Amino acid sequence: MHCVVLISILIPAYARPEQLAEALASIAQQDRSLIGEIIIGDDSPRSYWASNQAVIAASGLAELIEYLPSEPSRGTYPNQWFLASRAKCEHLLFLHNDDQLCPGALSLLANACASETDPRVKLWFGTHSIMDEAGVVDPERTAASDRWFGRQGPGATRPVWEWCLTESIPSNAFLVETATYLQYMRGEHDGNVGDWAFSVRLANGGGWARFIGQVVSRYRVQAGSVTSAGRGVDAHRAYELACELRVPPEMEAAKRKRFNRYMLVVAVRYARDGERMNAWRAFLSPDVPWRERFSLRSGLVLSMLLTPRPFWLWALHYKK
Incomplete structure (x- = not known):
């Protein structure tokens, strides 16, 4: 089937121009016919802007990129909401500036979307490899992540509430209808767990998602991330969102066991x-x-x- 999906790739960036260069290099390996635009929202201090612009100029993708620095900083999820509000294509994909797409990832996701036969499906995702700050993939940590987040086995289509019970939908490198993301992206009390909040709202809205059963990205774990620095994860907001997640009565015990651990x-x-x-x-x-x-x-x-x-x-x- 000829793939007609055109994608807005949105990159929320903060510092680390050398990792932005790696992210853009991973995009440059994709099928260019699928890329409608690339929008970079740079939330870095002004001192990083020139370095990030130099990276963009050297990427070979400059003609596709809209670079939007912000001062003052918008913050993680307001920056993502801003980028989504500017997306022109019918589908979008977030890629954090410290993560990477695997070769052929856009084609895998776009073909799954173009071949979709279930109108309830609004989001397509795969699994990812875990890498360290230097970009070295850790197979053991990757396997443990796949087990915990239920991203194993062949592809499957399920209601999003089921994927939420294993927190399977990743924080980036998923493909989603732009209108769907805009509808469910924003919450007043999301804190720094906006990706989880989006999944819960999509679930409560009756959305479905398809897991394609293949590795599509490399996710970097390093010092200075939301989960390892500063205020840490807003566990109380994540807990509130879990309480809001609507599941069948017989699944309430499983929900409590998963989300009331801490x-x-x-x-x-x-x-x-x-x-x-x-x-x-x-x-x-x-x-x-x-x-x-x-x-x-x-x-x-x-x-x-x-x-x-x-x-x-x-x-x-x-x-x-």
Whole structure:
């Protein structure tokens, strides 16, 4: 079948021009007939702009690229929303500036989309390899990631709520209808878990997604990512979104088992944001195992909740 899918590739960028160069090199290996445009939203400090522009000029893709630096910084998900709002093609694909597409990835995703026979399917995704900061793929970590996120076996089509129960839809390198992404992308309390929030809203909207069962990208794990630096993942917002996820009654237990594992972490995040009542509810949740309830960590969280917030906030700032 002749593929007629035209894709807007959206790259939210922050610093690391050398990794942006690698991301663009991976795009340059794709079938150019599938690429309608490439939009780069540069959220870096101004000092990085010239380096990123030089990378673009040397990429061989400059005629396809619209470069949009922002000052002040928009933030991770507002930057993605901004890029999506500018997409001109009917389908879009996000690629973080520190990740890479595998050779032939766009063709795999576009052909799956063009061949789709189920009108309920709005999103197509594959699996990814885990690589380190130097770009070296870690097979063991990749296999563990595939197991945990349910990205194994042959291709399959399922309602998004099923994919959500294993958090299978990745944070980038998936293909999605632009109108669908625009409809479900934005939430007032997404924090830094906007990719999970999008999946939950798409699930609750009745969306379906197709897993193509092949590796399409390389995902970089490194210091300075959302999950390893700064404020860390907004576990309390992820928990709230999991609570909002609508699943059949017989799957509620599975949902609780998957998403209520770290209630002490959720309690700490609520406390740090000044939501003391929510912090207490999380701390007293019946989903906290008794062994964990009497652990040292639990005692530290309890002391945090019993101490006036300005004192331990000062201690955190002092330590930092």
